[in-house]
Amino acid sequence: xxHTSILSDILCEVGEKTYPKLEGWxxxxxxxxxxxxxxxxxxxxxxxxxxxxxxxxxxxxxxxxENSIDAMAALELLDSSLLIVDDIVDDAPRRKGKEAVHKSxxxxxxxxxxxxxxxxxxxxxxxxxxxxxxxxxxxxxLLNFFxxxxxxxxxxxxxxxxxxxxxxxxxxxxxxxxxxxxxxxxHFGMAIRTGGILAKSSKNILAMxxxxxxxxxxxxxxxxxxxxxxxxxxxTHKPAFGDFxxxxxxxxxxLAYHFSPEKVRRxxxxxxxxxxxxxxxLLVSHTQIKNEALKIVNKIYxxxxxxxxxxxxxxxxxxxxxxxxLVRSL
Numbered sequence: 001x002x003h004t005s006i007l008s009d010i011l012c013e014v015g016e017k018t019y020p021k022l023e024g025w026x027x028x029x030x031x032x033x034x035x036x037x038x039x040x041x042x043x044x045x046x047x048x049x050x051x052x053x054x055x056x057x058x059x060x061x062x063x064x065x066e067n068s069i070d071a072m073a074a075l076e077l078l079d080s081s082l083l084i085v086d087d088i089v090d091d092a093p094r095r096k097g098k099e100a101v102h103k104s105x106x107x108x109x110x111x112x113x114x115x116x117x118x119x120x121x122x123x124x125x126x127x128x129x130x131x132x133x134x135x136x137x138x139x140x141x142l143l144n145f146f147x148x149x150x151x152x153x154x155x156x157x158x159x160x161x162x163x164x165x166x167x168x169x170x171x172x173x174x175x176x177x178x179x180x181x182x183x184x185x186x187h188f189g190m191a192i193r194t195g196g197i198l199a200k201s202s203k204n205i206l207a208m209x210x211x212x213x214x215x216x217x218x219x220x221x222x223x224x225x226x227x228x229x230x231x232x233x234x235x236t237h238k239p240a241f242g243d244f245x246x247x248x249x250x251x252x253x254x255l256a257y258h259f260s261p262e263k264v265r266r267x268x269x270x271x272x273x274x275x276x277x278x279x280x281x282l283l284v285s286h287t288q289i290k291n292e293a294l295k296i297v298n299k300i301y302x303x304x305x306x307x308x309x310x311x312x313x314x315x316x317x318x319x320x321x322x323x324x325x326l327v328r329s330l
Contacts, residue, residue, distance in 0.1 A: 007322040057195025070128035077121035156182025188217025
């Protein structure tokens with residue numbers, strides 16, 4: 001994703017602060033045998049949007065930016081572990097233009113690495129809780145929230161996987177929205193709320209941050225699903241048409257099926273070649289389909305501007321508004 005203005009500046013700052021911390025955690029936890037692979041896996045992430053949302057949740061009340069860096073690293077380590085598993089489940093050959101971990105190192109080794117990255121993310125979160133002087137009750141609430149949300153994300157992954165074997169008649173738009181909310185949506189909600197918890201925000205502010213994060217994460221995934229049909233890895237950082245090839249039930253094709261079921265059926269069973277690619281791109285970019293998708297995006301976003309404007313920090317408000325403007329453009 002490309003970024004502009006203050007969003008670009010803050011994201012750059014977040015990346016510069018987070019990556020050395022990621023290296024530090026890998027160096028602290030991983031053996032020499034696994035160190036190189038762990039570093040490779042975190043380098044497959046070229047964005048730091050989860051870390052950004054931790055930072056925004058923390059900065060909504062606090063100014064001591066350095067005290068949020070371990071938590072920023074925690075969410076990025078968690079994301080790296082999730083991406084490894086996601087690539088295994090999807091049998092994706094590449095990530096960010098490079099060979100996916102399970103392809104270069106084997107599925108078994110990739111699973112071990114994913115589990116270690118996840119446990120390292122928890123260690124980083126605990127370090128952040130200590131730095132921010134969370135008491136026993138606050139720590140229990142943080143860990144309960146972190147692990148419960150993590151499990152909820154895998155429910156979303158389970159739904160996504162099982163929808164692949166179902167027909168378009170069986171998977172509704174509401175099914176799709178619930179699934180992406182449980183994956184990308186609550187991941188962003190987790191990030192921004194974690195920052196708020198570490199800043200010791202009130203319950204009302206935490207609820208508000210969660211709602212903002214979930215909505216923006218959900219909309220981001222809708223945008224990402226449309227980008228699956230852009231045949232340029234320099235832009236998307238992933239192989240094009242992957243969702244279509246794996247028979248994923250994502251919004252572009254769900255809407256396309258409602259718009260032209262016979263055409264979608266033909267494309268599903270035709271030999272995949274350049275003509276099919278062109279037909280798919282024309283279909284999902286059809287004005288009627290894009291307009292329907294934008295209606296869904298706008299419905300999810302309803303009242304989000306009001307929530308953002310309640311945040312005390314003007315910088316956080318501005319970054320969230322820029323981010324929301326970006327992800328709402330399909």
